[in-house]
Amino acid sequence: MNENGKTAYDILGLVTGLEATEAEIKKLEQAYRVLTDLQARGALDDLLRAKMQRQARRSSENDLKRKMRDELEQREKQAPAEEGEGGTVAWEGQYLAHKLAWHRAARPKSPWLRQSPALSRQYTADELRRIFSTHGSVQDVVVRESRRKSSKSSNPGRVKASALVVLASPEEVARAANSLCGDLADPLLVLPLAK
Template sequence: MDDNVDHYLFLGLPSGEEGSKLSEKEITKAYRLKALELHPDKRPDDPNAPANFQKLQTSYHVLKDEKARKLFDDLLRAKRHKLQRDSQQDSKRRRMMSDLEERERSFFTNNSSAKARSEEDIIARKLKEEINRIRAMHANKMAYNTPNVSPLKKESVDGGKSGTGGGVSAAEKETMLKVSWETSGVDYTAQRLRELFETIGSVKDVVIRSSKKKRSALIVMATKEAAVAATGTVLGDYSNPLLVIPLQPAGPTDFRTAREPVKPDPQLSADLVGTRYQAFEDSVLQKLQKAAERQK
């Protein structure tokens, strides 16, 4: 794919000189539309869906990276010039009037073709190096699209038992958020959740888990600060709001006594509705009771 694919056309964009003038905003818009079409969630019966979606992400990151995009534009330009030269040379050959002229033109044609091939090979090799660099840089972001790659798929969405478990450290858990919503009303895909939480900060991974009555997801933010900011900020659709809580709470250091009543955060209370807030409050009370038992 790296040598022959036209990354502009793969995203549904015009190629050539017109493509080289496209803004980053236009490229991102085209990528998001194409991602909705090729996302594995939209093609559950297509075994090639994860691979095709990964190719789409590669094309997007090539065009989004300034250095890689310039190399790719240079490669397309070199190919166009080579085709033009070949076309002109073919036309000239048809007008040749003597064997001498034929030999002379053949000599210059061979040199020109060799030079064109050499230029194309150099640019193609540099572009391939940039693509490998971009793939390595974005490997973690694309892992959730490939089966049995993301370590989060081995983690329970509900956070599991106490302790790090599953190879995830306590510090990593501080960047994780548990998100839940009802099955009725507007539903949320992994792509939609990623878009909502990326308004706060960079999202490293999204893993969705569903049941008959409720759906939930594990969101991994890039930093602990982004996870804290997203809690109580990302609400989702009004018809089916999201319940966002940290996967790993702050711990018992904020509890003065086991019998002291817990006052819910007013901002958090505004974000949790109906039975969801009651469930959250019950969870906090259970943690207080456990903390009190440990202090005895």
């Protein structure tokens, strides 16, 4: 006891005596019931699995999304402390949404169709980088191919290929979309990525 007549438990705000013991016993009984009940245990396992999946999904996000999401979450946490400045928080949220939309707009998708290897060419990442560098600075190129398995088409072995090209600004994407890109025999269709 100190000079004010308070114990260390009172200073720290801890519950002592019979109430603390009953609360601990109640928690232990509840945990025991959850662990022995198969339905409750399944629900707990599902909850823990969902938390782990969310954490894994967040860790696999790209750096830009993670940084922007973390900034937004941090500002949301600070918002209750800044109740007088509610307009500022709303404006910052709109700013971050606009910034994310701007980054998405700087990515054109360029699909092309290869009927057969003899009829058309395969664009490589280096060729696409060279083609799009005439419209601005190319930050990244990702090429993807998918075989169509349609029995209805006359050529079931067609290959649809597409590439995601990251340019520095949406203006460069607009320039690329408004001009002819690629080989004249097999031109690229340049579409701004819309998501």
